[in-house]
Amino acid sequence: MADVSEATGLEKGGVYNHFATKQELACEAFEYAARLVCDRIEKAMAAETDALGRLRAFLDVYRRSPERSPIAGGCPLMNTAIEADDTNPELRRRARAAIERWRGLIATTLEDGMRAGDIVPIDADAAASTMVATVEGGVMLAKVYGDPVHIRAAIDHLESYVNSLDARAAVRNA
Amino acid sequence: MADVSEATGLEKGGVYNHFATKQELACEAFEYAARLVCDRIEKAMAAETDALGRLRAFLDVYRRSPERSPIAGGCPLMNTAIEADDTNPELRRRARAAIERWRGLIATTLEDGMRAGDIVPIDADAAASTMVATVEGGVMLAKVYGDPVHIRAAIDHLESYVNSLDARAAVRNA
Numbered sequence: 229m230a231d232v233s234e235a236t237g238l239e240k241g242g243v244y245n246h247f248a249t250k251q252e253l254a255c256e257a258f259e260y261a262a263r264l265v266c267d268r269i270e271k272a273m274a275a276e277t278d279a280l281g282r283l284r285a286f287l288d289v290y291r292r293s294p295e296r297s298p299i300a301g302g303c304p305l306m307n308t309a310i311e312a313d314d315t316n317p318e319l320r321r322r323a324r325a326a327i328e329r330w331r332g333l334i335a336t337t338l339e340d341g342m343r344a345g346d347i348v349p350i351d352a353d354a355a356a357s358t359m360v361a362t363v364e365g366g367v368m369l370a371k372v373y374g375d376p377v378h379i380r381a382a383i384d385h386l387e388s389y390v391n392s393l394d395a396r397a398a399v400r401n402a
Numbered sequence: 403m404a405d406v407s408e409a410t411g412l413e414k415g416g417v418y419n420h421f422a423t424k425q426e427l428a429c430e431a432f433e434y435a436a437r438l439v440c441d442r443i444e445k446a447m448a449a450e451t452d453a454l455g456r457l458r459a460f461l462d463v464y465r466r467s468p469e470r471s472p473i474a475g476g477c478p479l480m481n482t483a484i485e486a487d488d489t490n491p492e493l494r495r496r497a498r499a500a501i502e503r504w505r506g507l508i509a510t511t512l513e514d515g516m517r518a519g520d521i522v523p524i525d526a527d528a529a530a531s532t533m534v535a536t537v538e539g540g541v542m543l544a545k546v547y548g549d550p551v552h553i554r555a556a557i558d559h560l561e562s563y564v565n566s567l568d569a570r571a572a573v574r575n576a
Contacts, residue, residue, distance in 0.1 A: 307484055357556065381532050384528065385528075
């Protein structure tokens with residue numbers, strides 16, 4: 229609470245005028261940070277018309293310079309998932325819901341792509357889990373090493389993976 | 403400290419007989435947990451004679467049932483990397499060193515495999531980062547969802563990736 233007082237310039241009592249409890253403040257802060265991340269990914273993906281373009285747009289969000297990407301400070305979804313894990317079931321539930329919103333968007337994109345004949349038949353759920361896992365692990369490494377080379381390696385790998393899912397390239401190369 | 407007293411049955415003063423400070427206790431607890439994880443991976447890899455076998459043995463550590471694997475409680479390396487991140491530089495340094503020991507072992511294995519003609523030419527450092535990132539992200543998802551399906555998806559993906567690095571299979575399929 230002392231940090232919040234300092235950052236906002238509000239007295240502790242002033243902060244409590246806006247949030248009934250510390251828990252409410254933590255949850256609202258998480259929802260705000262999660263919305264920033266999810267909105268950014270959704271906006272980038274919505275600008276593309278086909279599934280492969282959307283998946284590449286999602287990867288591009290994490291390829292950009294660390295200062296402008298969700299890497300600065302680490303990923304709030306993962307940070308909250310890990311820090312709230314055994315200690316704060318409500319925050320953990322919210323972290324899981326935000327991750328599922330993101331993972332579900334990727335799975336749906338993969339399914340749309342398969343239906344349109346753009347993407348080879350795969351297990352969309354497993355692929356979405358793998359893509360979110362690889363990005364989150366890459367963000368974690370970039371943060372702990374203080375070096376974006378690790379998230380770039382993860383994104384390069386996922387880009388090759390997305391290319392391997394291209395049904396039309398698979399036909400051309402057959 | 404109350405949790406440590408309860409778990410050990412020692413009075414707070416008794417705990418401080420063994421550790422001069424809370425920081426020392428946290429660092430020793432981290433080193434112990436990190437050693438368990440790293441020893442397990444190193445032992446599994448050492449039992450194999452070639453690079454591809456070693457990489458598959460590393461993945462198998464994470465494929466086993468969650469109760470017996472480093473997933474229970476999440477990965478202590480990642481948990482510490484994220485929780486200590488901005489608040490405890492000494493713990494963060496130790497988390498980074500443990501992750502680097504693990505990541506370096508995989509990079510060295512990839513380089514050995516390339517020298518032996520078992521593995522196709524790749525950027526070993528980038529591949530090692532990707533493999534650690536994917537495993538760590540998979541562990542995080544499995545923990546936050548309470549479902550090992552997410553780490554299994556990540557491991558299946560990495561197994562396909564390792565298969566794609568097999569230089570002799572590449573020649574056979576050419």
